Amino acid sequence: MTLGSRTGYLFVAFPLAAITLFTLAPTVVGILASLFDWNGIGLPRFVGPANFIALFDPSSDPLFWRSVANTIAFALITTPIATLAGFLLALPASADWFVGRTFVRTCLFLPTIISIVAVGVLWRWLLSDEIGPVPHVLRAIGLRPPNFLQDGLWPMASIMAVQVWRSVGFAFVLYLAALSGADRSLTEAAAVDGATGWRSVWHVSRPQVRPTTAFLLITGVIGSLQVFDIVMAMTAQAVSSTTIVLNYSIYDEFRQSRLGYASAIGVVIFALSAAITAAQARLLRERSA
């Protein structure tokens, strides 16, 4: 197939140029820029690790560690819960005796396709203290609900709950596919050996969907380290110290034209994603060994 040599370049030229120009080059420059002080207009000034030192020093940037803690908490709480819920729902839904699988899949997957911004605005209203239906119902049954959007840790808890709500369907759909394609004979053999119910789930179904679990956990955590849209929508763009996340910090620094500092936070997210992915990949490998 030597014929194709010139057209091969032709076909990949534009896509690769676009990727290089808008993803690869900006990432490389961004990593380098974390070592400079630059407002985007004048000449960049080399400052070495000064941006990182300022970032890590609570007296110069009191919000950075909060934003790290909030982001990590968000990623490590929402991803496993949504993954587990998706699995537990897919177990009965993938069984032969389940009625209305397609209908259930339609419902569960719906929140996944809708803009996070729209979902966030919708939930902000559903939870709002004075007019929201959720506090209204809670009061009607005699509870005294907190102000979900303002009191203490509740804003972050509400954001996490909505994130779980909107991402369960994604895990559900992938598990449904994995369980439907799973080898039935194993479950049958286990049943003959007396393993039924939860023991069968734990020893037969769970190992069979391990690749799906690994995929969901790793991509889920990486994705949620970049959380932004849902926080902006549910706080009405008034992000506070209890809801600040790393991606918001970058956006904020970018708006103030502190480009070197913004890039330094970008490098931190990059490093966090890489570290958590490596740790998870290792954990999952050890368990399967």
Add this chain to the structure above:
Amino acid sequence: MIRPPPAPARVVAHIIVYGVSAFMIAPFIWMLLTALKTDREAINSQLFSLPSWQWENFPRAWESANLARYYWNSTVVALVTTVFGVLHNSLAGFAFAKLRFPGRRVLFWTALATMMLPAQASFVFAYLIVSALGFGDTLQALYVPFLASGFGIFYMRQAISAVPDSLIEAGRIDGMSDFEVFWNVVVPSMWAPIGALAIFTFVFSWNNFFWPLIVSDSDATVTLPLAVSHLASGRYVSSWPVMMAALTIVTMPLVVVYLIFQRAFVRGVAMSGIKE
């Protein structure tokens, strides 16, 4: 055969799964019903009564929020991104799967590596590059960076690898050029993955918030997610029914398309999970 669990267990399982499903769609039904209420009905003790069907909330939302303009912007950006993004990624995927040229492995791995790069590490300079190219605050700025993607190239390469080489050779023997082989032989057998990638790209573009937030600076470039965010960012929203009508207008196209092309949709959005 495995014995199914006893009837009570099956009933309970149905109740739980259907209950969660109801919880997933309830907010949207609530949104729809509230969009049809008067302002008073939406906020006082009539919260749980049926609306008085205020259909005029929809034209009110459409006009007061200037949605026509943003709808146009979102549609242009999403369509251009989808049509050209899928075309470019498919062509590159075809080249990487079926054509031989020096350096193709290195180039493919370069494309693949960009899949792992978080946008946070690149958006600052991507924005500066887009501005330097003269796209600042134009619709081009919103779609040009997405006209190709490492993920799309990777996905199409994997799919096109399954086309038998003998088919490609047969096309060549018939005197087709490489592009004709791509267009007449590869594309007709690739509609499923192309559809999945198209839906994935369209949903991503239609819902994209971060990049327009960075780039858009005027009504000429504001897209729907950005408009919704602006609309809701005031301390007080003047009319919740109108707000909900706006949300309904913004989300409905995707919901309708989803209900029609459900299987392709689920495949498209979930396709990043397809095992290799």
